Amino acid sequence: MVNRLCVALLGLALAVSALAPQAGAAPAPAAEPTALPDGPDDPTVRPRGEVALSHFYAGSPTLRLRDDASQQDFFISMARTAVVKDAILDLHYINSALLKQGRSILSVRLNETTLAQIRLDPTQPMGQAKLRLPAELWRAGYNKLSVAVTQHYTDTCEDPESPELWTELDLARSRITFDMAPLDRPYLLSDLGSLFSPGLGGQRQVTLLTAPGGGADRLRREALPYVAQALALRRQFAPLQISHTPWLDARGAYLPQAGAQGAVHVVVGTSEQLAAILPPQDLPVVDGPKALLTGTGRGRARLVVTGRTDDEVIAAARNMAVMIDALTQDAQVTFPADGRTAPPLPLAGRASMEGGKTYRFEALGFQTIDLQGAGLRQVQVQLPLPADFYTHENAKGQLSLDFAYGAGMGPGSVVNITLNGKRVHGLLMDNKDGESFHKYLIQIPVRLMVPGANVLTLDISTRPQIAGGDCTGVKSRHLLFQLFSSSTITIPEAGHAAVLPDLARFAMSGFPYVAANGRATGTVYVASPELMGGALTLIGKMAQTARGSVDGWRVETGLPKGLSGQAIVLATTAQLESDSFGDWSLSLSRIKKWPYRALQDLRTVSDQPQLTLGSLSSALFGEKADPGIAAAGETVSQRSSLGQRAVLAASRNPNGKADETLTVIAADSAATLTARMNDLVDPRVWGQMRGDLVAWQDREDPMFTIQVADHYEVAQDDWLLMLRLTFSTNPWYWVGATAATAALAALLSWVLLRRRHAKFARRDQ
DSSP: OHHHHHHHHHHHHHHHHHHSOOTTSOOOOOOOOOOOTTSOOOTTTOSEEEEEGGGGOSSOSEEEEESSEEEEEEEEEEOTTEEEEEEEEEEEEEEOTTSOTTTOEEEEEETTEEEEEEEOOTTSOEEEEEEEOOGGGOOSEEEEEEEEEEOOSOSSSOOTTOTTOEEEEETTTOEEEEEEEEOSSOOOGGGHHHHTOSSBTOOOEEEEEEOSSGGGHHIIIIIHHHHHHHHHHHTTTSOOEEEEEEOOSTTOTTSGGGTOSSSEEEEEOOHHHHTTTSOGGGOOOOSSSEEEEEEEETTEEEEEEEOSSHHHHHHHHHHHHHOOGGGOOSSEEEOOGGGGGSOOOOSBTTTBOOTTOEEEGGGGTOOOEEEESSEEEEEEEEOOOOTTEEOOTTOEEEEEEEEEEOSOBOTTOEEEEEETTEEEEEEEOOOTTOEEEEEEEEEEEGGGOOSSOOEEEEEEEEOBOOOSSTTOOOOOTTOEEEEOTTOEEEOOOOEEEEEEOOHHHHHHHOTTTBOTTSBBOEEEEESSGGGHHHHHHHHHHHHHHHTSOOBTOOEEESOOTTOOSEEEEEEEGGGOOGGGGTTOSOBOSSEEEEEHHHHHOOSOOOOOOOSSTTHHHHHHHSOOOOOOSSOTTOEEEEEOOOTTOEEEEEEEOTTSOTTOEEEEEEESSHHHHHHHHHHHTSHHHHTTOOSSEEEEOSSSSOOEEEOOSOOEEEESSOHHHHHHHHHHHOTHHHHHHHHHHHHHHHHHHHHHHHHHHHHHHHHHO
């Protein structure tokens, strides 16, 4: 026992050093919220800034361009409400020392216009080039910045795929320095999406203002979540940092004229409340739910969400979340008074595919592609499934592909199809005259699919035919491959069930707090008003992951006793009571309680049961990792600080129903928690969530994730589906059920045989 205690204490020391400062150490000062690193600045606040090329590339920050000719395109979005005055590209690269000098060139193009040709020097392989990106070449929307190389190592008999042919771009050090300005014209509501564009010129931070005092409590509770979603959805995939404050006095101390923190401030209130802070000439005529966007000078703008009553303000906020900007060519819009009672927009069939239906690639956002020339290219199709997608193990989906390839394909021309990195099918393009396929059928085992995001990948290799003679060059521009958007995928019939808690599901769709019908199933509680901004930032991110506005979110201030239902709690450790966690093996209050399982394994783990019956055999006969010498249920308590970290933990709600979840997000101070919430919604951090407990500090440090809570199953009104899932995730139930069935059969056989024996015995008498 003493040895076990010593090992446990050693694990505790390791965990404390990883998760928090040592007990007794002075807590680090609270971090203030900071701007996103390596991202474009708001042009109206900081018109001059810089952004790394890695910001526009999803892969490694070191990009290698191979072979005799290669090109990488960077698509840089720019808001319609901003213009580029000047931009300079600082490009860092290193090339192979075996390149042929004078014949190896690096080219830079902006929107297909060549700006520079740089000779690659093998004697000085490390290079840096600065060149101007002319303002007149930039356009609203997406701009294509291309970096291409033509590389040779000899004049004759050259292998175009020789390993000596390479140039590396350092995307982290290569940066675009820009000088921008807002458009000098009045804003319209059609500009709202551009003002929050995810690219250059878009606003990444916004402040929501409401009237002070209890008169605006309902608006803070019900209207602000809609406003947060409306603005975050216009950021598309990029995070939006949201803060909230009441306006202070009649002079409007927080309005844009008085030194705003961003390009747009959002004022939410009834017409009576707005009359206290806006000058008469700025007051709109309010005859129902209304949204108004006006310029306030120097590119700054004010978005007003108002109405005659609280109900009308909430209706205006809800409608703004689903408003189509391009069709609103006006500075103000009045919505129907019954907009608050309109049915929600379902997520099933819109943000995710449904079982038993067939979907065209076009409906999934894929457009017909034409690939020309030789090389290895990759085409991806996103296949989103519901977060609680569940079906039987041997179910199969079906791909029906429409594609074609042209004449002249040579050896090595193939198409390999994978789903989530696992091979599904391969095709050799061996017809010298080319071929066209319509409804090319491929069966897809559903066991290769996962709830949430799935990626269907086509790796396409096109090579020219081999020509006769020594060192004969072969042209390849004639090679053609086409994949048509008329291709379809059929999803098999499926139900809705899941094993919780699972923060990966939460990160990809907001499950279980976002239902398939487009409604929120939970409430967000903040322990103090200072945390309202963090809660709204989280709600905005969940709308982005659900890819649509979610109805019914409420943000309540204060933590009620015996918190029940589906709930998300934001609080400091001092605001959390130890008994708030019920029978959890974890506590985040002043006195921390950690399970030994978290101390034994500081790696990222995933022991979440699989979703199908296919896990049964592996669970019964496969080997599991040694659980260690300390019992899983043992815990250790300590009084210590979390430092600059925040912790997010999810578990079954101890005060709720059997299928209700409680998620707690805590840090040592409100300022630290707000800063960590801004870090959490960054895709680099958000995508790391796993298990049921995560701890993080900033965007650069890796997230600590682990599974410590007992899992439980949820299903939507289908007891048979729940029974199947329960047996799947608890395989020993099958053993018990089989043993019980065998025992019952043996008992029944014994009873029948005994009766038969007694019957014959009486007959013999």
